[in-house]
Amino acid sequence: MFVTESANAKINLYLDVIGRLPGGYHRIRSVMQSVSLCDRVRLSVRPAAKTSVTLSCRGCFSVPAGGENLAYRAAELFCRETGLRLRVHISLTKRIPVAAGLAGGSSDAAAVLRGLNRATGTPLTAEALSALGATLGSDIPFCLTGGTQLCEGRGEVLRRLPAPPRFFAVLFTPPVPVSTAAAYAALDKAYGGFPSGEEHASSDAFLSALGRGELSSLTGNCFNLFEETVLPVCRQAAEALEVLRGYGALTARMSGSGPTVFAIFSGRFAAARAARALGSFARVVTPVCPRGHV
Numbered sequence: 001m002f003v004t005e006s007a008n009a010k011i012n013l014y015l016d017v018i019g020r021l022p023g024g025y026h027r028i029r030s031v032m033q034s035v036s037l038c039d040r041v042r043l044s045v046r047p048a049a050k051t052s053v054t055l056s057c058r059g060c061f062s063v064p065a066g067g068e069n070l071a072y073r074a075a076e077l078f079c080r081e082t083g084l085r086l087r088v089h090i091s092l093t094k095r096i097p098v099a100a101g102l103a104g105g106s107s108d109a110a111a112v113l114r115g116l117n118r119a120t121g122t123p124l125t126a127e128a129l130s131a132l133g134a135t136l137g138s139d140i141p142f143c144l145t146g147g148t149q150l151c152e153g154r155g156e157v158l159r160r161l162p163a164p165p166r167f168f169a170v171l172f173t174p175p176v177p178v179s180t181a182a183a184y185a186a187l188d189k190a191y192g193g194f195p196s197g198e199e200h201a202s203s204d205a206f207l208s209a210l211g212r213g214e215l216s217s218l219t220g221n222c223f224n225l226f227e228e229t230v231l232p233v234c235r236q237a238a239e240a241l242e243v244l245r246g247y248g249a250l251t252a253r254m255s256g257s258g259p260t261v262f263a264i265f266s267g268r269f270a271a272a273r274a275a276r277a278l279g280s281f282a283r284v285v286t287p288v289c290p291r292g293h294v
Contacts, residue, residue: 001046003119005111007039008146008288010139011169011255011257011262014206017187017222019197025138025154026184026194029203031161031210032139034288035169039104040093041111041245042069046118048087051079059094070109073136078116081194082123088116097173099180101256103139110143115257124208130156150207162209163289165215168271170244172271172282173260183257184261186229196256201226219251230258237261247274 010032021025039059053075057063066072075088090112096104113133117124123131126144133140138155150159188194201223209217231238237259244252248270249263265271268284275282 001119003043003045003115005041005115007041007107007197008034009037009096009104009107010034011196012224014195014203014277015226016200016203017194017225018199019194019290021154027058028151028155029151029199030151030155031206032142032151033148033164035285037096037171037283037285039096039108041115041263042091043112043115043119044089045116046087047166048085051085053088055090055092057092057094060098062098063092063094070105070136071112074109075116077132077136078113082121096259100260101175101254101258101283102260105136106139107143107270109133109136110140110226114144119265121235152238162211164210164218164287165213166216168268170263170271170282171284171285172240174203174234174237174240174281176234176259178230178234178258180257183226183230187225190229194278208217215266222251222253227254230254234259243277244274247277249274
């Protein structure tokens with residue numbers, strides 16, 4: 001049996017770090033938004049005497065094909081959890097930049113979980129699939145259903161939100177690596193480990209604007225705490241933000257812990273003009289509404 005799934009990238013319209021959790025995790029409050037940039041995940045699924053997983057990838061030579069790949073691990077975990085013995089081949093077509101703050105790997109893993117659940121007659125409920133995904137990565141529960149969601153805890157506690165007004169976003173991913181672990185460590189140093197548990201911006205103001213459907217107010221309340229420590233050491237991302245603001249962006253922010261930055265425009269023409277100014281590492285995307293995958 002063959003199953004094909006889209007694996008959409010996400011951006012963080014709002015992202016704050018407000019505390020620490022057991023196990024070394026950080027407590028976040030974030031509004032994640034799926035966007036139209038996506039990988040394609042094609043699964044070949046057959047019954048087998050013994051479970052085996054293989055993976056091939058087009059579009060990015062640096063993606064690992066074995067146990068270091070979240071999509072590969074997701075397939076193994078699904079078979080182990082359900083007790084199904086399957087021969088699974090995962091064919092990835094990568095369009096989302098790797099390690100870019102866009103949840104590309106998490107979205108690929110979520111697509112594998114959705115596809116395997118669909119191919120085998122949905123042995124796992126949506127809740128069970130989300131809990132299973134959370135054991136692999138904090139962004140996977142969001143990526144399973146996507147859309148617009150408030151993500152709390154370490155990212156796995158979700159609440160569906162109203163979709164934002166239609167907008168066009170420019171994504172720019174500098175060709176430089178940013179370590180998520182190093183970004184968190186820098187924030188820990190800057191904020192003393194977040195002992196107060198307080199917000200550093202107003203999520204209430206952002207959520208209120210989202211509920212009213214006011215794009216100008218919404219963009220005025222976008223936020224990302226990681227910008228404080230990542231942008232000073234990622235010159236290309238900082239410079240791209242200035243370019244985007246110069247082209248009249250309603251807001252220009254970083255996604256996740258970077259290095260991808262994004263800017264929101266109300267019109268496609270303005271977004272395309274800004275993307276052209278940044279060259280081949282920029283692209284125009286739109287928000288993606290919930291699709292009820294699971």
